[in-house]
Amino acid sequence: MKEIIEGSYAVAEAVRLCRPQVISAYPITPQTHIVEALASMVADCKLDAEYICVESEFSALSACIGASTAGSRTYSATTSQGLALMYEVCFNAAGMRLPIVMTIANRAMSAPLSIWNDQQDSISLRDSGWIQLYAEDNQEALDLHLLAYRICEDHEILLPAFVCFDGFILSHTYEPVDMPSQEEVDAYLPAFNPYQRLDAKDPISFGMYATPDYYMEFRYENQRAMLRTKKKIIEYGTLFKEQFGRDYSGLIEGYKLEDAEIALVAMGSICGTVKDAIDEMRNDGIKVGLLKIRCFRPFPEEEIAAALAHVRTVAILDKNVSLGSKGAVGLEIKDALYGSSIAVYDYILGLGGRDIRKKDIRAITKLAEQGSGDMFYGLREELL
């Protein structure tokens, strides 16, 4: 059903439709509307779930671990400082192979304190073993939650997932979305069937420790599960298209990329701005296209290399920076394109909510054409 709804509320509704049994979340700007909406739904008996008002984000994800191992579909949401506080719990949940889905309303990391958007938070946890999906708009934000649960709970995967959508830009923006019905979601996402669970009738010890004789193989198994995820995204993304009409079978998506000479690479809401800028530049005869990354973990290395093989120049738009090095997405793209003669440039932009406009995209495209890159874009020189 079509409706105009704020991003956070769209996500909350999507989560409700996924029938989580246990929700455990701690409020943090700009995710608060999600957890408030869910609390409201529980209070009005619209959502039949246990809602734990935990005392910190650390406890939020820890409670999810407990609930998931006990056999419940579980959910949490956070961002920035909250996600950072969950750091060790994230590694723990992935290592324990628990299919927890968590919304990340991307926000900059303190210090300095900032409540505004960039993608440093989720990207900083790229090593943790969580699947990472990035939404371009509120429709994707809600759809990706259904997709995430479906993939994560597959017994061949059993990994947790971040569904990332840009804080304020998407979370607090009203957009038209097509909201599925409960029947449609139930048809797509079956009831949670845990691979193993805490059960007095079949006692299992969870979270044992692994000596050097075993640890590496456990990590390798996680890596294999991550790589199998690519196939599952295609499988369940295609299923999503058949059921709902929207195609999520691509880990990446091209926009006017097939004949592009210059490719812009981006993740998240910035893609919308980039597409508009590309339309304008195309009118001016610039053969520019967008490679949108929807799935950052597992990293679609081969898919990216194939999609960019024909371009001359690549400009990566990084809403994060690995301080002391470059933008994280840029580094991985460069790795994917290693050995090619493509000119690859990384632009760090939009940190801490710095606005990105079509003219900035045009400017960056020009910089890339001129061979000027690997820089912070849009700095206020007068402050430096």
Added chain:
Amino acid sequence: MPLNIGCTARPGRGRDNKTGSWRVFYPIFTDEKCTGCEICILLCPEGCIEKEGEKRYVPDLNYCKGCGLCAEECPGEAITMEKEEK
């Protein structure tokens, strides 16, 4: 044998580790002095003392670490610790 996903295990393999090899002293139970109080069973950190009959209790020497708690606490002084001949 392939790994258990998520580093988990069902009960059973714990017994593979025969901690009796740690022992320097081992307990000798004198049935005639036993009062049947079963404090030895309760206090043993390994839980390796088994009841074999009326006032007859036997430590499983595969696991007994020879800590001597049973001997120390037995109210009937029915247990003594002897050094292992190795």
Added chain:
Amino acid sequence: MVDKSIEHFECGHRACGGCGAATAVRMILKGAGENVIVVSPTGCLEVFSTPYPETAWKVPWIHSLFENAAAVASGIEASLKRQGRSEKVLVIGGDGATVDIGMLCLSGAFERNHNITYICYDNEAYMNTGIQRSGATPFDASTSTSPAGSCSMGNKHSKKDVPAILAAHGSPYVATASLSYPADLMKKVETAVNTPGATYIQIHTPCCTGWGFDGDQTVAVGKLAIETGLWVNYEMVNGVVRKAKKVKRKPVEEYLSVQKRFRHLFKPKKNEEEIAKIQAIADANAAKFGIDI
């Protein structure tokens, strides 16, 4: 009625010979009955009981991290409630994981009054990592991070009173126990597990390796702690002390002198002044709980 025949903890675990925690856990599981799910934080118990692929646990058990056992237990309890299942959720964790790094999650779980029982086996230091000081380390005890030396008498601080903290959270049942009094321990566990809401027991668990005494003295040392008044076995129901074990009190020296962690109070010379401070702690306990016969 406690079923003493329950054996939910297998032989073959790697605890030290004479380990108080291993003994305590066997008793706890008898008191808790069938149908439990156990959560353990990182620590001696978790490490000596679950080196992959060997596990000593015959009940469902989970270890997540060092400081989140109470939060994990909260999540399990919520899930079981949703599923209409009746297993009891039991946390068994050490003092380090409970009184220090675990306080956040502990406080939250008790504030929300989840239907869980949190049992802390208190061996009064971070034993598994090499006997470092915790918030439960007693005054003047020598540990590797509060060592006695020419400028130090050991740990400068008193034990954190976690039972009082959790009673202040509104816990319906809070108790202290000791492995040296097994019947009392098991009965308290049974009561705690069957009391609705968040309940807590702190069990004095002498550690031969960390405190410095022979493994066969574990129970004897535990008895001396109680007989000197440095540990009090009591029960609090809805925040009110209902029962405390009475003793004919012995001077604290009898307890301190048998442990290497207090040796600096006796060698090279007996330090009457420091021992008097510790005696004062015991005297205060005795007055507070009315334990003197």
